[in-house]
Amino acid sequence: MATETRELTCINCPLGCQLTVTLVDGEVTSVAGNTCKRGDTYGRKEVTNPTRIVTTTVPVEGSATERMVSVKTASDVPKGKMFEVVAALKGVTAQAPVAIGDVILANVAGTGVDIIATRNV
């Protein structure tokens, strides 16, 4: 039986509780240091399946005014995949016109998540 503890800062409010999450064989057994329920939920998710929205830009061609169009992952991707997501966008160029929500790159880095535009160009 492998017991592990992880220290992290809760991001839900300015309080920034220092959470201590205990895992046994990869399963969360307790969250300590939190002040509210949101801290508990955050702690469990952050140590077992941390995810992030990744935002960046890609060059856009065919626009008279814009050189870049901002993009994001359509939903959360695993935190450990962030750099792969960005790297997959190297060399990707969008063609104007672009509308918010347009898919710029499907299934980025094998995450099953699309990269979509966040700006109308």
Place this chain on the structure above:
Amino acid sequence: MSKELERHAIVVVGGGPAGLAAAIGAYEAGERDILVLERDTQLGGILNQCIHNGFGLHTFKEELTGPEYAARYIARADELGVERRLGTMVMDISDDRVVTAVSSEAGITRIQAGAVILAMGCRERPRGALATPGYRPAGIYSAGTAQRLVNIEGQLPGRNVVILGSGDIGLIMARRMTFEGAHVQCVAEIMPYSGGLKRNIVQCLDDFGIPLLLSHTVTRIEGRQRVEAVWIAEVDERMRPIAGTEVRYPCDTLLLSVGLLPENELSREAGVELSPVTRGPVVNESLETSIPGVFACGNVLHVHDLVDYVSEEAATAGASAARFVQGAVDADDAQRIPIVATDGVRYTVPSTVSVERMPEALTVRFRVGNVYRDHYVSVYLGDDRIQHRKKRVMAPGEMEQVTLKRAELLAHPDIASITVKLEEE
């Protein structure tokens, strides 16, 4: 040569989040003759370069990026047919509300406004304002300038970065530059706490192993042509560098995120009374400045932490301006009760209240001057404490608010002042 004076009921100076929400607020309050003047070639203001997510949680109950948040308001303004002039910069506002603007299309135009809404936003404190000793090489950017270069121009300002100041834009840029291939060595913050959101410290620094050095500052800049290194020292409780703690960080770029200042040059020249604390206009419950018919909202009024509050505040300013031009309010003969900010509360917006003119519930926003744990936010009407709410933590980086109810003020006639303060118990 003088062209004819144009006339509009409401002129909104600035088409960023505040200006857009103000225009929409004025429209929804029944005013149709609204003109938004925007210096950029598009609406949306600074949100266009804030490509990160986290906007709109309060307003739309979802996490949007800056451009997406702006697009919702632009779409609404389009739908309502709010008139706007882009590439148009306001150069002067007179105390009788003549707005002078310049653009390539029209040259100089003068507009007589029934009411003016100031929504010019804020700007960053530059390096020069810090008087940091050393050279003045290329490679020193305010975080917002770097953000524009990276997000709008696609240009990388540097590869090896140190950030001074832990304001949110600085934190956001730590992650942005990392994603674009730069190495961010550390963020130095002169205060013992960060002015940024916890979320940003975790997701923009911790996620990437970028250290946050609290109570540290840059004491020297090396490099004659381009930044070659900065020296960072620990500071004492009076924020003076401690001898012997200096460490040299070789780098090619120094980003600064050391504070935002409301951009009130126009307001000052118009004669609007400014608060030395917020550096924004002093306003009453209608968000009206010392000049009747001139209203202010958003970061030009006081620097906000969340854009959602900017939109909310701006909608109020828009509605107030609409009531003003519709003649719904009499000349300024209302009895004004001052709101006193004290004991840890640095300021309040608004800073005066008229019971006759206030809505049933009035939001009063403020910031605290230090990190306070387990303190109470108290509101006194005269000597009578009517609110006493415990907060686990309050920090200068986050805006706080209380709500004043008209009914309660009516129940306290003849009070000389309202006080908002922090109490330990």
Place this chain on the structure above:
Amino acid sequence: MFDVIVIGAGVSGCSIARELARYDASVCVVEREEDVCCGTSKANSAIVHAGFDAQPESLMAMLNVEGNRLMYEWAQELNFAVINNGSLVVCMSEADVDGLEMLRRRGEANGVPDLRIIDRAELVAMEPNIADEAVGALWAPTGGIVDPFGLTVALAENAAANGVEFRFNAPVSKVTREGDTWAVTAGEETLYAKAVVNAAGVYADFIHNQVAAPDDQLTIIPRKGEYYLLDTTAGNHVNHTIFMLPTPMGKGVLVSPTVHGNLIVGPTATDIEDKEAVDTTPEGLHDVATKSSLTVKNVPLREVITTFAGLRAHQAKHDFVIGEVEGAPCFFDCAAIESPGLTSAPAIGVMVSGIVAEELDLAKKPEGVFDPTRRGVPNLMELSFDEWDELCQKDPAYGHIICRCCRVSEAQIVDVIHRVPTPRSLDAIKRRTGATMGRCQGGFCTPKIMEILERELGMRPDEVTKRGPGSELVVGINKDQIEAPVSASEGGEA
């Protein structure tokens, strides 16, 4: 082969070149930096001194007073900013009043007109913020303030318009005599001339010592001066240029409005060895801050928008070194041009060009060939809205504001870019238009000016610099050093 090579495109070199352009002669100015006005000329107090400071009979005294007179005259034909606001030397104790009298007599001996000692009451009426300790002052109505960038650029543009050539990024490494001519190695190339003028600022000793006899070596000591520049909100804190009468306790700093509407406070005076050390120091800045309050009350230092340091070309004898170097025919020094060098520049130009012309037996160009006028750059701050509107009708780019703080439009920036010498950097644009000089210090306009430079001069973004090679503003493009995945992910490009 040129008739004359001028080494150094500071204010002295440009003034000499402009005055040489009156003659039928080929003139080339060589400059180590990427633009004019990059050394001592760009970082100083920007004062038009009246001329009471220098020792009577000295070159300094003569050229200062003459330069002061010419400065106001030249501002008319060359269209640079100068304001005759007058100077005050403030006396801080009754015991030192004799010092004021001594200064007045010295000034009169130098030919400074209209000097007058005023009492405290008159002083307070002129300067409400003067320190409580001030007992009186010397009033010098001919004192003024000038835009040192504007002056130097105007001289260079007018010189170029009249046929003078400029070579930038061309540091002079060697000057040798080859028969009857001088060979000047400047950067990659060697240029030849009948005469050489050494106006190399803090490096004038290096140039001089290559041609002078061993017993005639020159030593220029860089004397660092550090300054605070305050926002235009503080620009009216004083009306005149306020100097402190030195006391046995030391010398104060000056407090003065600038032609751009800011307030300048400084300088310190520290002799250093490094001729490139234009860095500010904790001690220097502290010194300025402390001394600012000696003569003027409540100087609002919190309104600081930048601090900077400049180097004066100091020489032990403390007088200008002008003239032909012994044993080096047709090699002329214009060295040790420290304060009041900026004020003296017009007179230095006239004097040195005269010496060179006489030595080379140059003839004046025929009447009407030399054009002494130079078109200014419109200052939108000074125009009425109607006048500004007229400009917009002629060129809509006057309606596109690039620098908000200093009210500089796209039209002015494009205008200066297409002049000679051509500005190619952010600082070069700053010197000509004032853009980036305001309270946000280029925060908003830097990316926009970069775009205009790229468009007008066909530069790549990473070729645009702050002040020449090595000071690039951006280093690459997004993701340029990120490795793309080896196998393209699904949905990506094949």
